[in-house]
Amino acid sequence: MNLTQFLNTNTEKFPERAAIGFKKKEEWKEINWKNFRRMVFKTANALKNAGIAENDRVAIYSDNSAEWVVFDLAALSLGAVSVPIYSTNNREQAEYILNDSEAKIILVGNQEQYDAALEILQNSQYLKEIIISKKAVWIKKEHSQYLEDFIKKADENFDIAEKDDEDLATIIYTSGTTGVPKGVMLTHGNFHKCFDAHFDFFKFKNFEKEHSLAFLPLTHVFERSWTLLCLTGGAKVSFLENTKLIASCLTEVKPTMMCSVPRFYQKIYAGVNEMVAAGSDMKKKIFRFAMNTGSEVAELKRLGKSVPFGLNLKNAIANALVFKKIKNKMGGKLWFMPCGGASISPEVTKFFDAMGIHITVGYGLTETTATLTAFPFKNYEHGTAGISLGDTQIKIGENDEILAKGSGIMKGYYKKPTETAEVFTEDGWFKTGDAGRFDEKGNLMITDRIKDLMKTSNGKYIAPQPIENLLSNDNYINQVMVAAEGKPFVTALIIPNFEALKEQLPKLNIPFTSWEEVVKLDKVKDFYHQKIEEIQKQLSGFEKVKKFVLMPAEFEIGSGEITPTLKVKRNVVLAKYADLIEKMYLH
Known part of the structure; x- marks a missing residue:
């Protein structure tokens, strides 16, 4: 079954209910299922009229x-490949990407993307047409038209x-942390079966009443x-x-769900x-009381136990005094x-759990259609x-590498049979490139990217991610990269949280000149x-950052x-x- 079949199912079920929301001229608008399907079908017919057939590639750069x-x-829905x-x-x-995938048509979002696409088109044997999603983009007429004009005369059936x-x-x-990008081929079945697995795993109630905010790039497998x-x-x-407008957007949209990366929560x-x-x-004192109370409640809920009346009352006070203010900033x-x-x-x-916002931690890759593992609602660790x-089946292979099998595993890398063969074992297990182990309760623990593990000249192994996480959990540190491979000790490149540091400068009696000078x-x-x-303090001596440079x-x-x-x-x-x-x- 085509994964877009939900367009028909949901339009029949609730034609007038909102399907998508977007901001237009400073105001949030929505489109119901009936009109959403209509727009998709008109666009599909327009693509068909433009010569796009099944299995042709269509790109989106926006x-x-x-x-x-x-x-x-x-x-x-046309059977083409996006x-x-x-x-x-x-x-x-x-x-x-356009040349490798042999894409025939591209949708672009802004001027910069349009200009780049036009330059590519002029030298490409594959790309034939550029569609522009917004009228604000100034276009040259050849091989270019606005989406609105592209679909205007198309049939809606x-x-x-x-x-x-x-x-x-x-x-x-994959944007990958190493090498040239590889095209991960995902099938209709990959998506279908992953969705079924999620609904089965979480058993959501009244899911159609939820409202998600798409904040991560749709290009990334997670948000997509x-x-x-x-x-x-x-x-x-x-x-x-x-x-960049995430803070104001959360209070305007008030989503019930949203996927994100650790940096947002940090x-x-x-x-x-x-x-x-x-x-x-x-x-x-008030904050400590709230956190202690919230943590107690969160722990009972995590274990599936009921919360005593008195503790619930204390938690309501904690919520009114502390948590509600933080939660309101998130919508x-x-x-x-x-x-x-x-x-x-x-x-x-644990901090978010105490506030009553549960972060569902998961693990997966583009090659596995995102989620391989996730926190269940109860008894997560x-x-x-x-x-x-x-x-999904998971086992630990050589060098503690996490190996996976299941419906979400990709078909392979596009036009790269050698690279595809390299990431599968002889008996068909996908090699993730991550090191991990299981705890005594069967939860997967990721130790690090195998390629990222560093060995100091003293023979000690350093896993950089836990050290970097520890440092970037601090409000004055935005990004960190540690180095140690073949060296006597650990060093780091540290990017300050410039906003927080700017507020701190007067307290240090430092006038602001430029960041180049200040750092x-x-x-x-x-x-x-x-x-x-x-x-x-809690790290072993050999793991500690001994020297650093402020960027x-x-x-x-x-x-x-x-x-x-x-x-x-890293590379x-x-x-x-x-x-x-x-x-x-x-020195």
Whole structure:
């Protein structure tokens, strides 16, 4: 069955209920299921009229938007294969993906993407047409038209193409922390079976009344799968186009669900703790009372036990005094928050649990259609990645590598038989590249990326992620990358949280000049040195960061230093700042 079949099912069930939400001219609008299906079908017919046939590739190079999802579903319902490209990719990266996938038509979102696509089209033997989602983009007429004009004359009646489980639905190019992007081939069956596994695992009640906010890039398998799962289950999805506006968007949209990466939760955790630390003794006392009460309640709920009346009463007070204010900044209605893309420390998940917001930690890859394991609603263990979903099987192979089998595993890498063969064992297990183990209760614990493990010159193994997580849980630290491979001790490149540091400067009697100058000042270095010493108390001597450099600017997606899910690309950063790292070992 074609995975877009939900368009018919949900339109028949609740034609007038809102399917998607989006912001237009500073106002949030919504489209009901009947009109949503109509738009998808008109777009599918327009693609067909433009010569797109089954199995042809259609690309999307845009920020999240209603048009993104309409175009994606139109291509899939036609039986074509959609190829998403990160909106932050530069022209060279986009060109590689377009040529490799042989995409014939591309949807772009902004001027920069349009200009890049037009340049690519002029030299491409495959790309024939550019569709532009917004009228704000200035276009040259050749091979270009606005989406509105593209679909204007198309019929709204459409029969969804028949597909079976093995038929290709999408090619997602991994931004990967190493090497050239590889096109992960995911089928209609991969998505279907993953969605079934999730609904079976979580057993949601009245899912069609939920409202999700699409905040992560739809190009990434996590948001794409989650958004499609929400739409399949009849929930409404609102699309945030500019991720920098997340704070105001949460209070406007008031979603009940949202998937995100650890950095989002770390920032809230660090910000709240910093605020409390700067508050009066009375405020600290109230906060401690609230956290202790909330933690007690969360622990009973985690174990599936009932909460005594007296404790519930205390928790209502904690909620009124502390938690409600924090929750309201997140819209006030969030209750289900899948989290993946990198590791998250147990301090952060326990903190949110105490507030009554459960972070559902999960683990998966693009190659596994996202989720392999996740926290169940009860009896989950903080600090783990949960238990497997659906028919997923997991075992630990050589070098503690996590191996997986199941319905979510990809068909392979597009046009890369050698690379495909390399990631499967002879008996068909997919090699994740992550190291892990099971705890005594059968929860999967991720120790690190195998490629990321570092061995010091003293023969000690360093797993960088837990150290980096520990440091970036602090409000004054935004990003961290530690180095230690073949070196006598651990060093780090640290990107400050510039907002928090700017507020701190007057207290240190430092006038702000430029970040290039500020991060080199001894007073600032001493401030961070004390912080890092304090944070690292619990680490073994050989794991502690002995020297660090404060960076004057954040790692950028555009320059390839981090992935779109904010994971540091170690090989890129190590190469780019090799001299800086080397200097730390000279003095």
